[in-house]
Amino acid sequence: MIVQQDAPVKSRGASNHLFDRGLRVFPDGTTRITVERDPVPRYAKAGRGAYLEDVDGNRFLDLNNNFTTLIHGHAYAPIVEAVSSQLACGSCFANPTEHEIILAEMLIDRIPPVERVRFVNSGTEAVMFAIKAARAFTGRPAIARIEGSFHGAYDWAEIGQAGTPLTWGPPEAPAPVPLYRGAPASVADDVLILRFNDLEGLQRLEDVADRLSCVLVDPMPSRAGLIAADPGYLKALAASAHRSGVLIIADEVLNLRQGYHGAAAKYGLEPDLVAMGKIIGGGFPIGAIGGREDVMRVFGTKQGKGYLPQGGTFSANPVSMLAGHIAMQALTRDEFDRLERLGNDVRTGLSAAIRRHGAPFSVTGAASLFRIHPKENPPREFRQTFCNGEEEEMLRRLHRHFLASGILLPSGAAASLSTPMGLAETTMIVDCFDDFLSHANQH
Ligand code: PMP
Numbered sequence: 318m319i320v321q322q323d324a325p326v327k328s329r330g331a332s333n334h335l336f337d338r339g340l341r342v343f344p345d346g347t348t349r350i351t352v353e354r355d356p357v358p359r360y361a362k363a364g365r366g367a368y369l370e371d372v373d374g375n376r377f378l379d380l381n382n383n384f385t386t387l388i389h390g391h392a393y394a395p396i397v398e399a400v401s402s403q404l405a406c407g408s409c410f411a412n413p414t415e416h417e418i419i420l421a422e423m424l425i426d427r428i429p430p431v432e433r434v435r436f437v438n439s440g441t442e443a444v445m446f447a448i449k450a451a452r453a454f455t456g457r458p459a460i461a462r463i464e465g466s467f468h469g470a471y472d473w474a475e476i477g478q479a480g481t482p483l484t485w486g487p488p489e490a491p492a493p494v495p496l497y498r499g500a501p502a503s504v505a506d507d508v509l510i511l512r513f514n515d516l517e518g519l520q521r522l523e524d525v526a527d528r529l530s531c532v533l534v535d536p537m538p539s540r541a542g543l544i545a546a547d548p549g550y551l552k553a554l555a556a557s558a559h560r561s562g563v564l565i566i567a568d569e570v571l572n573l574r575q576g577y578h579g580a581a582a583k584y585g586l587e588p589d590l591v592a593m594g595k596i597i598g599g600g601f602p603i604g605a606i607g608g609r610e611d612v613m614r615v616f617g618t619k620q621g622k623g624y625l626p627q628g629g630t631f632s633a634n635p636v637s638m639l640a641g642h643i644a645m646q647a648l649t650r651d652e653f654d655r656l657e658r659l660g661n662d663v664r665t666g667l668s669a670a671i672r673r674h675g676a677p678f679s680v681t682g683a684a685s686l687f688r689i690h691p692k693e694n695p696p697r698e699f700r701q702t703f704c705n706g707e708e709e710e711m712l713r714r715l716h717r718h719f720l721a722s723g724i725l726l727p728s729g730a731a732a733s734l735s736t737p738m739g740l741a742e743t744t745m746i747v748d749c750f751d752d753f754l755s756h757a758n759q760h
Contacts (some may be wrong), residue, residue, distance in 0.1 A: 325340040331372040335360045336548045351384065353728060355717065364391025366737035369725065376727045378742055380732040384597040385539075385571050385686070387571065388656075389644055390737040396599050396640045409634040416638035422596065423645055424607055424675040428569075428579045431591055431607030436633040440570035440594030441469030443604030444533065446616075446627055448473060450606060451564045452533035453623030458505040461522050461563070462533040464491045465541035465699025466513070468568050468592075472486050472500065474533060477510040478540070482703065488512065490521070509553075512637040513538060513698040514547045519557040526561030531590070535568040536580040539731040543681045543688040551586040570604070571731065575684040576657075577650045596648070601641030602631070645699035652736060656685040659743050661736050663687055666747030674754040689715065689726075689750070718753040 336357045339346040349394060352358045358370040367390045382388070389396070394606050422488070428504065437443055448460055448471065457611040460473050464485065469475035475496040486492030491512055493505040509525055511518050522532065537545055557566050567588035572580035574596050581588050590608035597603055607613070615623040615641040631637075664687050667680045679695040690696060691708040712728055719726035724746065726732055734742070 433613035443592035445471035466538035467540035601642030
């Protein structure tokens with residue numbers, strides 16, 4: 318067994334103090350379950366480029382990037398400048414602005430099959446309204462989704478997100494595991510769980526297709542392992558769905574950062590609707606639903622088959638629209654290519670270190686994303702990513718080692734690179750992992 322000595326913990330007095338205050342006002346001390354804590358979170362003071370400074374004066378290379386959102390790192394100067402002048406002109410209106418048209422035009426130009434767009438405020442909302450749009454269009458209530466993947470907090474999208482070996486049921490018929498006690502059973506009744514890369518399981522989709530409005534699928538589900546689809550899987554999934562009039566929703570909230578045209582296009586998936594978020598807001602809250610013109614018509618007209626009213630107090634606010642457009646404009650094809658090369662360097666370097674040390678780890682991911690698994694073989698689907706106690710402890714040690722070396726490595730889902738990074742940062746990441754494995758082998 319690999320054992321790693323606990324890394325020296327950097328000073329965290331001010332974070333401790335803030336967490337004490339946080340515990341008095343929040344049920345668990347912060348307001349997001351996803352905040353890293355070990356056992357106390359590090360409170361952020363400022364971010365510049367690829368680096369984040371905490372309230373104790375520690376500086377870290379940030380591989381979290383606010384859950385992959387900050388593709389240009391922190392305080393990206395063109396966005397700071399443009400948003401500052403927009404703030405002086407007003408931050409939100411009940412009226413539309415030109416900024417929403419400019420961002421929508423860009424998304425339509427880049428992301429197939431986006432022909433029409435609606436803006437909302439988060440990825441959760443984008444997924445929720447995409448599902449509602451699919452229901453309104455097809456007149457059917459149920460959805461299918463992939464086991465273990467994360468799609469935000471809409472009830473139907475949450476089912477099957479967090480199964481365990483005790484609850485997830487047989488591989489040939491995964492259980493629609495609710496996320497929390499008290500979740501209405503009727504919600505689970507309307508969710509079919511499929512396993513990623515399970516071609517045989519697609520028959521189950523066709524068996525209940527007359528109740529299904531859509532299949533919700535992230536082309537590379539991050540929480541479920543940041544695992545690539547097997548060749549042909551996504552095409553077969555779409556074919557099964559389309560044969561029965563079931564729509565495909567590509568959840569690109571996270572994976573849009575994989576390329577100029579997004580991840581679905583990259584991996585040959587042809588969705589009917591696309592849920593977007595994160596990078597398209599340039600660091601401000603955003604979500605977007607895009608898709609085929611005929612399907613998106615449900616948002617627009619009371620005539621015709623379906624009609625789906627959708628508003629939102631802050632939807633399409635000019636700050637998010639403007640920041641998002643600047644962020645996306647800077648993401649040229651060349652810049653995506655450069656990010657992909659950096660990602661390749663990191664994944665290749667990490668894998669080489671694993672081989673050199675003969676360590677029981679593997680690496681998944683693509684483009685600017687990577688994930689380290691405490692598993693000898695790279696997982697092919699969610700169930701294979703499930704960690705036992707020893708593996709979880711290994712991940713904790715890995716996380717601490719990175720932290721002690723000045724790198725924030727997300728312990729769960731996806732680690733991400735940002736455009737301010739270069740060779741210095743990729744080398745730092747690979748060297749840090751190599752160092753972890755060297756120490757690990759000494760015991
Ligand atoms: N879908 C995916 C694939 C995501 O990664 C996320 C957020 N991590 C969401 C949906 C939800 O987005 P938000 O947190 O903006 O609600």
